[in-house]
Amino acid sequence: MRGVVMHAPGDIRVERREDPGIVAPTDAVIRLSASCVCGSDLWPYRGIEAVEGPAPMGHEYVGVVEEVGSEVRTVAPGRFVVGSFFASDNTCEICRAGYQSSCVRRELMGTLGAQAERLRVPLADGTLVATPDMPSEDLIPSLLTASDVLGTGWFGAVAAQAGPGRTVAVVGDGAVGLLAVLAARQLGAERVIAMSRHEPRQRLARAFGATDIVTERGDEGVARIREMTGGLGAHSVVEAVGTQESMLQAIGSTRPGGHVGYVGVAHGVALDGQELFFSHVHLHGGPAPVRQYLPRLIDLIWNRRIDPGRVFDLDLPLDRAAEAYRAMDERRAVKALLRV
Amino acid sequence: MRGVVMHAPGDIRVERREDPGIVAPTDAVIRLSASCVCGSDLWPYRGIEAVEGPAPMGHEYVGVVEEVGSEVRTVAPGRFVVGSFFASDNTCEICRAGYQSSCVRRELMGTLGAQAERLRVPLADGTLVATPDMPSEDLIPSLLTASDVLGTGWFGAVAAQAGPGRTVAVVGDGAVGLLAVLAARQLGAERVIAMSRHEPRQRLARAFGATDIVTERGDEGVARIREMTGGLGAHSVVEAVGTQESMLQAIGSTRPGGHVGYVGVAHGVALDGQELFFSHVHLHGGPAPVRQYLPRLIDLIWNRRIDPGRVFDLDLPLDRAAEAYRAMDERRAVKALLRV
Structure with missing residues (x-):
């Protein structure tokens, strides 16, 4: 064959x-x-x-x-x-x-x-x-x-506890990130913010149910998400990339007590224990x-x-x-x- | 004054x-x-x-x-x-x-x-x-x-989702760890394993409801917990120290899909993203x-x-x-x- x-x-x-x-x-x-x-x-x-x-x-x-x-x-x-x-x-x-x-x-x-x-x-x-x-x-x-990719985006949204009354942000506009947007909406999330700077992917994110698009990344992306959520951060954030920058962007965009679902296979990621401790987030992910x-x-x-x-x-x-x-x-x- | x-x-x-x-x-x-x-x-x-x-x-x-x-x-x-x-x-x-x-x-x-x-x-x-x-x-x-210390041990046990039908391991035999043992039992955990090599602290752990004591640490401690849980790891692990060794001991002792509740203020801890990814654990903690x-x-x-x-x-x-x-x-x- x-x-x-x-x-x-x-x-x-x-x-x-x-x-x-x-x-x-x-x-x-x-x-x-x-x-x-x-x-x-x-x-x-x-x-x-x-x-x-x-x-x-x-x-x-x-x-x-x-x-x-x-x-x-x-x-x-x-x-x-x-x-x-x-x-x-x-x-x-x-x-x-x-x-x-x-x-x-x-x-x-x-x-x-x-x-x-x-x-x-x-x-x-x-x-x-x-x-x-x-x-x-x-x-x-x-x-x-x-x-x-759908199953992985779905797990990311579940791990981030996307659901009714919750604001969900998605870091990563690859297929998994885009399908995490779809999953978050299917799971009942009220507001779904896709973080993307690519116009065709933004369109697809909107088609899958994104209510907002954020084009900023890194610390600026974190600041934008906080600004959109009364200074607190999103309830749920899906990380669908797997780099140090995207993990920190996801953790930083999540409010204390909120949930990060990470499904990007981590490459070169090291999380500082004390930053994680004071972030107060739930972290869950892995192979879906x-x-x-x-x-x-x-x-x-x-x-x-x-x-x-x-x-x-x-x-x-x-x-x-x-x-x-x-x-x-x-x-x-x-x-x-x-x-x- | x-x-x-x-x-x-x-x-x-x-x-x-x-x-x-x-x-x-x-x-x-x-x-x-x-x-x-x-x-x-x-x-x-x-x-x-x-x-x-x-x-x-x-x-x-x-x-x-x-x-x-x-x-x-x-x-x-x-x-x-x-x-x-x-x-x-x-x-x-x-x-x-x-x-x-x-x-x-x-x-x-x-x-x-x-x-x-x-x-x-x-x-x-x-x-x-x-x-x-x-x-x-x-x-x-x-x-x-x-x-x-009681409130912190309690939060550790809650974050680790200690409860009925679950095996809980506690890393750290300071006051917080010992009170996490008490909390886990109060929350209904079936089996509570205190990790301690100090005899007076072991006694107190037993008085607070520990069903088992494990004296091994680090990789040996992880191996011992896995051996006691059918090779899978505990459902819930409370980390109550805050060092790199204790965090890795806690994560390694937790089964895939299980929960780590960490309440030791992290000092010098850096978590490898890929190890965390494939551990498949839930991680939650911070200031109680x-x-x-x-x-x-x-x-x-x-x-x-x-x-x-x-x-x-x-x-x-x-x-x-x-x-x-x-x-x-x-x-x-x-x-x-x-x-x-």
């Missing part, structure tokens, strides 16, 4: 890879309908995170089940499924508490390479959720977002337990209550993956879909 | 200080019944925190109201009162959300010097809570703990909003349901404050009461 492989920073190739098969009796193999490039794929692409190339890439996927292991019960060949970027058994104590991305048996899908024609999914019963039926073509981009939210998100998409697929502003065949990475790296695209 | 003054690290004197009077119409002046030395007083005493001496010391206090400003409504001369270490108006939006120690009008009581015969308390209506009647002598130590808990804590003490005053293992007259500091610095005393 064909699949995306990173050989070194900036070096993305579509190559022949071995076809995956059932390894454990809890596995499924799916034929992908679509995959995409994630903001987190850019860390190794930019050389900020080490690549042990040649590395298969991709961890976001939707598709049709082709084959299942002997112990798989909840999904069957022919079903259209959405999975999370971490495989999880969904039965351990951590999963049952809603933290499937820290499942005691978790496996990172990224190492299996979902930017490909076919994918082995471990712990299929715990990881995959089937749609009610075969989706129409136009629903596929939205369903694909549920696999990571997307599996927890999949049934709800699939339902919202299936019934066309939300349209998160609008974050894809580039749509390419798998063979042109290198172009997709380049466009996202240069911020010419918010998020690139790869048609398989 | 007489009051404790720190001139430099290690240099504690009891001197004549000017008698406090009403400055603002919202002030009260109280005659102290007792004060005490706080673990946080040891930071400047040890030279870890700068002292701009001569500095009046102390921020824990109970006593009888002597005089009130013209706008004070809820406390009157002759009433016995307990106050928090931060004065707060208890009416602003932050106070109403339960974060009185970040009140928009807060004043740090430490700068006013509660280790003294008399004390001016700003924002008296918002800061002070009167007891039902004049307390008997034996209740005074317990009521005094409500002013800080003691005022929020005062009515409940006074009630528990008044009805002799709890006996937090047992943390005082040294009882000295105010004039011997220097001895009290020395004994706590050398860890010969858990907490020293100063009789006024």
